Amino acid sequence: MDIRVVYKSSFEPLSDTLILPFYEGVELSDRLISLDDSIESMISYFVREEIFTGKYKEIESFRLPGEENPKNIILAGLGKEEELTLDKIRVISARAIKKAIALKSKSAEIHPVGITSEISIQESVRALVESSILQSYSFDKYKSDRRDPVLKELNILHKSKNHPKEIEAGAMEGKLLAECTVFARDLVNEPANFMTPKKLADETYKVLEDTDVDITVYGIEKIKALKMEAYMSVSNAASNEPQFIIMKYTGNQSDKDQVFGLVGKGLTYDSGGLSLKPTSSMIDMKSDMGGAASVIGAMAAISKAKLPINVVAVIAACENMIGPDSYRPGDIIGSMAGKTIEVGNTDAEGRLTLVDAIHYVIEKEKATMILDIATLTGAVLSALGTEITGVLSNDDDFYQKLQGACELSGEKIWRLPAYGPYNKLLKSDVADMKNVGGKYAGTITAGLFIKKFVQDKPWIHMDIAGTSWAEKVSDCTPKGGTGAGLRSIYFLLKDMSSSN
Ligand code: BES
Ligand code: ZN
Ligand code: ZN
Numbered sequence: 001m002d003i004r005v006v007y008k009s010s011f012e013p014l015s016d017t018l019i020l021p022f023y024e025g026v027e028l029s030d031r032l033i034s035l036d037d038s039i040e041s042m043i044s045y046f047v048r049e050e051i052f053t054g055k056y057k058e059i060e061s062f063r064l065p066g067e068e069n070p071k072n073i074i075l076a077g078l079g080k081e082e083e084l085t086l087d088k089i090r091v092i093s094a095r096a097i098k099k100a101i102a103l104k105s106k107s108a109e110i111h112p113v114g115i116t117s118e119i120s121i122q123e124s125v126r127a128l129v130e131s132s133i134l135q136s137y138s139f140d141k142y143k144s145d146r147r148d149p150v151l152k153e154l155n156i157l158h159k160s161k162n163h164p165k166e167i168e169a170g171a172m173e174g175k176l177l178a179e180c181t182v183f184a185r186d187l188v189n190e191p192a193n194f195m196t197p198k199k200l201a202d203e204t205y206k207v208l209e210d211t212d213v214d215i216t217v218y219g220i221e222k223i224k225a226l227k228m229e230a231y232m233s234v235s236n237a238a239s240n241e242p243q244f245i246i247m248k249y250t251g252n253q254s255d256k257d258q259v260f261g262l263v264g265k266g267l268t269y270d271s272g273g274l275s276l277k278p279t280s281s282m283i284d285m286k287s288d289m290g291g292a293a294s295v296i297g298a299m300a301a302i303s304k305a306k307l308p309i310n311v312v313a314v315i316a317a318c319e320n321m322i323g324p325d326s327y328r329p330g331d332i333i334g335s336m337a338g339k340t341i342e343v344g345n346t347d348a349e350g351r352l353t354l355v356d357a358i359h360y361v362i363e364k365e366k367a368t369m370i371l372d373i374a375t376l377t378g379a380v381l382s383a384l385g386t387e388i389t390g391v392l393s394n395d396d397d398f399y400q401k402l403q404g405a406c407e408l409s410g411e412k413i414w415r416l417p418a419y420g421p422y423n424k425l426l427k428s429d430v431a432d433m434k435n436v437g438g439k440y441a442g443t444i445t446a447g448l449f450i451k452k453f454v455q456d457k458p459w460i461h462m463d464i465a466g467t468s469w470a471e472k473v474s475d476c477t478p479k480g481g482t483g484a485g486l487r488s489i490y491f492l493l494k495d496m497s498s499s500n
Contacts, residue, residue: 014109015105091475094135107153137478207297228336270282307494348435352435374465418447
């Protein structure tokens with residue numbers, strides 16, 4: 001979908017569909033009264049008859065006779081002005097655009113809404129553009145009867161020459177974030193027979209092609225040389241070679257000592273290994289690289305927006321398969337950090353790949369802060385469901401920054417305690433630790449396992465096992481990969497970059 005920002009002083013028709021957002025109570029401005037006059041008072045009719053009242057989520061539409069534009073008018077309810085939020089703008093925009101598509105519109109236009117003391121015009125436009133693009137996402141590459149998208153163009157209007165810069169900036173940022181999210185969703189939705197570790201590396205090169213990100217990819221020999229034994233153990237039964245993907249972006253040359261380390265779980269398939277998953281749990285495990293997808297997508301967004309910050313992102317991509325070379329429950333394995341691990345369950349593989357990646361990014365890339373993002377535990381689904389990402393952190397300020405970022409992205413997070421006494425659950429009789437902590441508090445013990453490898457660095461762990469994959473359609477997300485975490489990471493890094 002093309003996004004255009006258009007200065008327009010009158011209602012001369014531009015698009016075939018005009019979207020008109022209203023607060024509850026529906027007041028018509030002078031400009032709208034003259035539009036209404038020209039369309040036989042249709043809007044006043046809808047309002048007078050209380051067909052449309054402006055309540056939140058209300059969408060009404062009508063067609064106009066004749067061939068000239070606009071052919072359709074969509075009335076969209078924003079609810080009470082004082083209760084408007086960015087989330088509501090996202091939902092309303094998504095629904096209005098869906099309606100425009102249902103009416104077979106090729107182009108639509110809308111004025112930015114909701115400029116309040118809480119919401120700037122830039123944020124409002126960004127949310128509008130993000131959700132307009134994301135709601136129409138579908139993964140239909142493998143369908144023979146796929147069709148081209150109907151709606152080709154969204155025009156964002158401004159009636160005065162005020163704010164054009166902010167509108168332009170909001171539209172650009174919204175488009176960039178939506179496109180990177182679409183990229184991440186595609187990676188997640190691709191089946192594991194296509195999206196192998198090698199392919200994931202190829203896609204990383206492709207999406208970062210015209211950016212200032214330096215990419216290095218290590219195969220098995222180099223991974224072995226780095227002594228990433230935990231990571232290698234997971235990958236051992238797979239015939240597709242593991243790929244350790246390193247993305248380096250130096251946006252702030254003047255402060256090279258500050259390096260943000262990003263780590264994404266990149267299991268392109270998780271069968272559970274010898275601790276084999278039942279088919280019903282295995283079916284969606286192509287999505288076990290959701291963390292990696294969001295990290296790669298975030299790197300694309302960060303570098304294309306030229307954020308003044310230094311970031312090194314790493315993905316220990318591999319498959320957790322089954323075969324004569326599988327690692328076994330009961331094995332004792334090493335790790336790049338030199339700590340030994342007793343394998344209690346081969347299905348708790350993500351943390352094994354993550355800790356080697358984290359140790360690498362601290363020791364070799366000199367990361368000073370760490371954020372890891374992973375589809376790590378089924379337990380986070382029991383705790384928080386499918387709409388809230390579970391987060392652990394060892395640093396309150398860092399966590400608060402993530403909270404701020406999530407307010408901008410609209411993504412929901414909840415902090416779980418990195419409760420020290422539960423470290424006893426990870427004790428092993430024969431090694432430095434076990435990779436599983438028993439039946440309870442599975443998300444916390446998984447986080448505590450990772451925490452043992454972050455040294456003294458400020459650290460955030462995002463468990464997106466519940467949020468990275470949607471089983472049901474919602475306003476801005478169809479079924480499948482969601483790109484969870486990507487936009488929040490972008491806003492976190494924007495906040496932490498030197499321009500702030
Ligand atoms: N990839 C899974 C976690 C997962 C579950 C992601 C559901 C998405 C949806 C992870 O590797 C896993 O299998 N974790 C185990 C850990 C257990 C063995 C301690 C789990 O959650 O059951
Ligand atoms: Zn697993
Ligand atoms: Zn997994």
